[in-house]
Amino acid sequence: MMMRIAFALILFALPVRAEIDIKEVTSAGGLRAWLVESHELPFTALEIRFEGGTSVDAPGARGAVNLMTALLEEGAGDLDAQGFARARDDLAAKFSFQAGVDSVAVSARFLTENRDASVDLLRLALVAPRFDADAVERVRGQVLSGLAADAKDPARIAGDTFDRLAFGDHPYGSAGDGTPDSVAALTRDQLLTAHRAALARDRVYISAAGDITPAELGALIDRLLADLPATGAPLPERAEWQVAAGVTVIDFPTPQSAVLFGHAGIKRDDPDFFAAYILNEILGGGRFGSRLMSELREKRGLTYGVGSYLAPMDHAELLSGQFATANASAGQAIQIVRDEWRRAATEGVTAEELAATKTYLTGSYPLRFDGNGPIASILVGLQAEGLPIDYPVTRNAKIEAVTLDDVKRVAARLLRPEALHFVVVGQPDGIAQGG
């Protein structure tokens, strides 16, 4: 018992500050980037996000942005796919290109001694991808193989079903990878269109961390991006929430039910966002001690893990969660989620929960900034969310400022147990389907 007292005394130790110095760099060509200089290791991590992502697919070309993005490193300029890979590997550079619902993300790591050649090569991929017929067919086959696997993956089926119910015909309502039919039908022209639509200078966020100076970064991003189109395709409209409360069961032969649930969420710039963030951490943050984890896992052993998430996307907001449980206990587990949702909506949280969660959130925040890769990734995310450059310094104060009343108010407004929709993939017991 001695030990517990000792812990209590230091429970509220002050968190360390995120000791990073973020510089804003504006290039001669007018592009802006955030930079954390760090010259200990001879490499740079560069992150680029183009807003829009798979949501700017043209009508009738679902999956075009995804396939286009996958083809960027499959031949560019005078290099075919193998030539490009050899050139990249000779330089020991690492590139990755990912299409998401709201952005195309480009990540690069390159050694200082190969910086110029690495950037030239990355520029080729972004500006002059070839979309050679054989590469298109090869990568199309890989995307189709992935779609076939998704169609048999309970968690993925649950996610795709939930999105379709929630957002209907909006791009958020279908998988950005496309469908087997839509991907099979994509033409080279549609890939070229997707390239012009998705990669443009009017929608780019840039960050870097590592062995590079502001002047070097400015010149680098101009060289890298100057030849992209000035403007891309218009972004989609707001996605209206469409699904009513209820349960949708998808029959699937598996011993465990995959469950995904949620309702509408809260905007990132809502004055109550931080209160909502803390509320979600207490209710369903995917850690030990959250209410859902405690009720479903620690007390009853019904699941390996459960988490809920606030997802403020560009055109809609979600509060959703997921878990898997034996078919026999799916009904019971869903009832527990509803009960916890209702309890938090009506009662809010306790002072102890609020204090412990604030200490966790403020203490763990600076630990995220622990390397060039993580720093560059965080910085580009902050820009995409529209947050100011001093956010890493001011964020903890915003967490600290949240009061018990704030959480109670946002809980009553945000948590609507009567609006929850559950998608269950499996052969669950004890569930009445319907909305």
Next chain:
Amino acid sequence: MLRRLAFAAVAGMTFPLLAFADTVTDFRLANGMEVVVIEDHRAPVVTHMVWYRVGAADEPPGHSGIAHFLEHLMFKGTDEMAAGEFSAVVEAQGGDGNAFTSWDYTAYFQRVAADRLDLMMKMEADRMRDLQMTEDDVLTERQVVLEERSQRTDSDPGALFSEQRQAALYLNHPYGTPIIGWRHEIEQLDRADAFSFYRTYYAPNNAILVVAGDVTPDQVRRLAETHYGGLEPTPNLPERLRPQEPPQLAERRIAFADPRVAQPYVARSYLAPARDSGAQEKAAALTLLAELLGGSPTTSVLARALQFGESPKAVWTQAWYDGGALDYGSLGLAVVPIPGVDLQAAEDAMDAALARFLKDGPDPEDFARIKTQLRAQDIYARDSVDGLARRYGAALTTGLTVQDVDQWPELLQAVTSEQVMAVAQEVFDRRRAVTGWLMQQEGQSQ
């Protein structure tokens, strides 16, 4: 074409191998506990890990899963802390923590602000010897582990297939038993099993402390003496003598059908040497071999032969070498055929590519390029102090020393193509391999 020449010119890279020796310190406490300190002062953060030299391959027969089950139970409380309190305290300190189990090790870690290291050590030392748990806690947690098995293995035909292949690869060694355990054995695990395993193996003379981040060796030594120094070692700690493989004389083939399979594929694993302390040359050559064969989805031997050309056979190809083990390593190959190519044709194409490689040897440019990448990986790896901590912990629990880890990058650079061909000739023997077909329906090969 100018561009290609320019790129070729940099293939002989000038950047030096960064030696890790300048940032890594190791020593031992009087009770036998090993300590490794990795300094990285870029951020005021520290990773604190305790690794035990015990894992699933050390379990008593019939009790598979006990090492992993115990890992879960380690969060259930001690004579000084209530169930769940360990994690609650770590989080109240703004930290994150968790644990993981493999065949050769079980490890516990926290990432916290550097000034919280003292408290983490205090708690980790407490649960090394003073674990307590109620019968109820044990039964509930066993349900959690069964749900974990359902989620990670039983709901995924690819995971079930991999488990069956692993079981078929070993005729006698416990590496053939899944880490999480067979379901019917997990269902029988109890509190007495867990405690017996715990008392034997969780002791300072069977543990390695790895601290990485914004600390100095002196600080760590002082704190480690305070918290871990007074713990009693286990006398007569059992030697890690697992049943060894007999001569493997017969090729094994398995076919696994599951209606949930979306994408059939063929996968083969060969038994191979692991990294051995003081003699890692073969493992280094095997690392290069796997990279050459299937390390790149575009330029590797298998990718070029099966995914490109007039009539490609495969959607994906891969090769990998796993040498981080106390007893045996393995070398794996996999081919995912394109629609219309059956598994036999995919396997034949894979074997044809392999035969050509054994005849022709590696392309010198490929060989140099892979070495360049391996060399650069060491620089990129330094960005993650967490990753470095894991590298040392895994090595020291699988029979290697700090010196072995430090020498590894140079050994990789020193590998010759003759050494690669020699290990290839040695390892590619189907009598010491299992070939598996994963498919949707029995008897259907595409």
